[in-house]
Amino acid sequence: MSRFPTLLVLLTLSVAACDRARAQAPPASAGDQATPLRTAGDRPVDVRHIKLDLAVDLKGRRIVGTATLELTTLRPLSVIRLDAVNHQIDRVRGTRGTAKTGELRFENTDRELFVHLPGAAAAGENWRVEVDYSITQPITGLHFFGPSKQVPDQPLMAWSHGEPISNRYWFPSQDHPAERQSSEIIATVPAGMECLSNGRLLSREKQPDGKVKFHWKQEKPHVSYLVTLVVGKFSVTRRKWRDRPVLFYVPPDRAADTERTFGRTVEMLDFFSERFGIEYPWEKYAQVVVDQFTAGGMENTSATTLYRGVMHDDRAILDSTPDRLIAHELGHQWWGDLVTCRDWSHLWLNEGFATYSEVLWYEHKLGRDEADYLLYSKSGSGRSGGTLTRPIVDRRYPSPRNMFDSRAYPKAGWVLHMLRHRVGDDAFFRALKRWGTVYSYQVAETSDLRKIFERLLGHSLERFFYDWTERPAHPVLTVSSRYDADRKQVRVEVTQDQDGEPFALPLTVSFAVPGRSEPVRLDLAVTEKRQLVFVPVAARPTLVRVDPEFSLLAEVKEKKVRGWWVAQLKNAPRVPERLRAVAHFAPSRKTADRKLLVETLAGDTFYGVRLAAAAALGRVADDLSREALLAALQQKNPRVRSAAAAALGSFSKNAAVVKVLETAWADGDPSYKVEAAVLRSLARIRTLPLKTLEEALARDSHREAIRTAALGALRRRQEPRSVEILLEWTGPDRPRRCRIAAIAALGERVIRVATPPAVAAKVIKRLTDLLRSAGPRIRAAALQAMRRMGGSAKAAEKVVASLAEHDPEGRVRTAARDALKALQKEKTASAELDRLRGELDSLQKRNRDLADRLKKLEAK
Known part of the structure; x- marks a missing residue:
């Protein structure tokens, strides 16, 4: 008998035994304690x-x-x-x-x-x-x-x-x-x-x-x-609303922008008082703009505090409006101040209502398309982050700050939007008035809101609140539509593809049918994982619309013929439908599909759809897309110009694109964001002279759009001078947005570009020094940079560990814990390698012992 097969069997058995022992062992503890259960404390x-x-x-x-x-x-x-x-x-x-x-x-x-x-x-x-x-x-x-x-x-x-x-x-x-x-x-x-x-x-x-x-x-x-x-x-401007003072406190250097920024506040007070059915409840309304505020705004009772970025000059107003933030904080004066969540588990009663106040103001002032577009953006963020793993009403959180995430804001706003659609406009606002009246100057929790709606309207909403506030995630729907010409019907199959039990939700599918002035409408109560329905129609539909009123927070995947997608892109009346059609055609490399996107970029009536088409064409980056994007640089709407400039950054080393963007940078643009997008794309597709980036750092812009673009470009530079510039821009004498951008760029540069050890050590020292900054956003930014650097920043481990335990700001403690894991990953990997080496040594020794025993047996 040969000894080698025997040894192979013994070796295999040895390895298998080690594997079984490892598989049966309890998992190693991560060292994290269970998140505590939070309930309201006693009130003695x-x-x-x-x-x-x-x-x-x-x-x-x-x-x-x-x-x-x-x-x-x-x-x-x-x-x-x-x-x-x-x-x-x-x-x-x-x-x-x-x-x-x-x-x-x-x-x-x-x-x-x-x-x-x-x-x-x-x-x-x-x-x-x-x-x-x-x-x-x-x-x-x-x-x-x-x-x-x-x-x-x-x-x-x-x-x-x-x-x-x-x-x-x-x-x-x-x-x-x-x-x-x-x-x-x-x-x-x-x-x-x-x-x-x-x-x-x-x-x-x-x-x-x-x-x-x-x-x-x-x-x-x-x-x-x-x-x-x-x-x-401060420069103080005084107005009146129904004999109550309305005050605007702004930094003296921004006094000229007061009316442009806050001029619609009195109209908002009228609108929300009427819409909510409750007159503004406080003695005055003041808004004060301060330096280095740690949030966008804070709804202090009758006296909202705002960050400097809310101020809009005559160029900034081309790119954005301050109304969204102003409406959010003003909405809080009812929802959060007049009626307050009983504890942080019910935070959505504050933030969700304020978030939906933004949508209501957009509906009133800017129209349905703008409100739909805002809801569409919140739909994406409302289906991401913490919403995937934690419910809106959550009693387990490390600190109250952890509740201030996408659950409390966009998802919660969407819950109210769905509730409004479920009960109808008149009923929704009647119940809202009752809610605000019954709980005025009181605290409340989620069940209180549900009971108000149920008692006033007669709806049973327990399942609705269970699905949307007590469980995480959202429905993932596949809606398949197919026309059967022989039976003159549309086969509609709806599946819920998310893990776990199905949601209970209403789903509308409408069909535009030739010869009918009104669409054929399917209103389906979706309660199962798979449901199949046949809809009789007189002729082949020309357009199939899923959730045409945009009233469902869900990931919707549609399966239907190309012609129906084309009709949706060209003819659907609601902005979200056309945006979904753009998303459908975006991955395609077919010429016919790209031409559709080119047409959309040139001709859709709403700028937001044109923005999406520009981004999609940028991902394709072919000749057809390039010409369409270059043409879009001439569009009137600055947001479309900005999107086109950003998309052109995908055309690496393309001489025609470089030339146009260089000219655009030299000529300038009325919009700050267009200039920033041009600079960012130029830096992506060619190596700009360092002097160009330094000149950009001298340009003022709204929310530091241009400087942050320049600082972001420096992360890819090879010259040692680029590190020195970034280090300079982390200093306390620089604007906070720029400091944060420079900190992020430093962390990225150490990873992306071969960096001498002495320079890397200098970067790590600066980041460590910034961990002692008075500003929580600066500390958090430094921690995020260290997290990206991983083990290379392990010299800061002790300071990071201290912040993870003791920093007064919850967001900083969270960032520190994430950074600490990354810093320790290299140590963990090294320990794992040592363990494997030890196991291998032990295995080799056992196999030598087995070989010796076999040799002795064969000698007999």
Whole structure:
């Protein structure tokens, strides 16, 4: 007997045994703890009023003063707990009813303040608790800005941002959406400064030392995260709406753009008051534009805070409108402020309604096509990200910030759109009025909304709310339509292809039939994974429309003959239908299909469809597409010109395209976005002189469109100078959008371009330094760059790990955890390689032992 087959069998058995042992072993723990279950906490006290009397020291980045909380005990207790992070507490005083109790004993843990009452309080007692405190440079919640060595021209300013749980960083409170109270801020600020807060301005008094004391009072109850304080130099424009002040606070250098940006606010107040059936509920409406705001906008009660990007000059208005953001935040004054989600699991009741307010305003002001186009964009984002794995109403989340994703915004907006279609326009807005009336100045949860609709309208909506708020993902439908000439009928098959159980949904399919003025309509209740229907028609339909009213959030795949697709592209009346037809023809390389897209780019009546056709032709990048895109550069609509310029970036090293784009860059364009798209495409298809990119970095533009295009182009450059430029643009003296773009480009460049170790180390050091930045968006951007760099940035592992545990911003902690996984991947891979080497060594030793045993057996 030969020994080699025996050894092979033994070796195979050995490997199989190792594999079986590995397969039977429990999976290695990832080290992550289960996400905690979140429910609303107890309310042992009812906070009725919060009064803050503060001296604001802008230069010292400090507030000093007294927080007075008026509250009622809801049960017997001896200790009152307040959220108060890093407060310096000097003393606490109490008043029981009308009797002062003097100073109260307290414990300050740097996260919470525990106030000990003198003897147990009975349920129903009224207390006033006064906390003398100070805070210097809060970690978050209240943000201070001013001149520094790096940014000597930064204006002095302070603004708060409390959502979701950041106001506890600058005043003691019950910092949870279930707690509503009236509020009052008395703020003493430096001379020459404006001060804005919630409610009515009761007084503005000059003090003996030249400072000014502002007294604002919010009479009606709201939640603590909506309390706001803004101090700075502003140009203030005053309007009136039904005898209530309407105020616009903007940076002095943008005063000329105030009317262009905010000029439709009064009309919006009229529209939403009528549409919602509830008059605007607060004492005034102010909008204030601040530097370096951490969000697009924040709907503080009666006083919305907005980022600088909302301001539109005469060129920016060609590319976009501020109305979407302004309508969103104004909609919140009803949905989020008047009626507030009971806890963060029900955040969609705030954000979904505000998101849908955008759509309602577009319908009213801009027309159905613009509203449909907005819904179409939200349909894509509403079927991505967190929506795929988590439900809208979700009680498991690491921190409240994690709930602010595509579930709470676009998907939630779409849920309301579907609900409106389900019950009808009149019924929907009647129920909306009832919702806002019943829960005015209260908190509510999802079941409350469902019950309002059910009781008023008589609909059973339990399955609707289950499908759309309690389970993740969305329907994935395949709709197959085929005409049978012999039977004069259309065979329609609908399948639900998503994992898990079917959704229950209404689906409409309509058929344009020759000789009929009205289409044949199929209204199908889809409840199964597969349903088959035969629709009688008098003749072959000329157009088949699936979901013609665009009322379903679903991924819809259609199977039908080419002629019906052509008819949809050319003749469908709704924008989303034509966009779906563009998407159908986009992957095709057939000349006839490309000609259809060329015709669409040249002639569709809505610019959004032309944009989609331009993008599709850019992906094909042939001669036919090139000529159509070059021609589109001359279209009147700047958004189409921008899309055409972007699509031309696919024509690498094409001399004709390069020449046209070079001319377009040299000539300029009224639109910032067109110029940015031209520059971005030029950088893709040829190596631009570095001087050109440096010149682009000197150009101002709306939301830094041109500079960010130039910084993005630098990620592909070989010259060492490109790294130096990017490092310069990460500095605190540069606009935040540019800093973020430069940070991203640095991370990409280290991966894309061969980078000397010393240069890579310099990049990593800068990114690590940026992790200590005061701005959460800068920290998050640096972490995202490190995540892309992976193991090459492992020198920053300790700092990243610390942020993953301790950063006050939820978005930063999430970015840090993602970065940490990437940084440790190389270490994990190395450990896995060591393990495999050890297994191989062990296997080889076992096989040597087996060979020795076999040799001895053969010797016998």
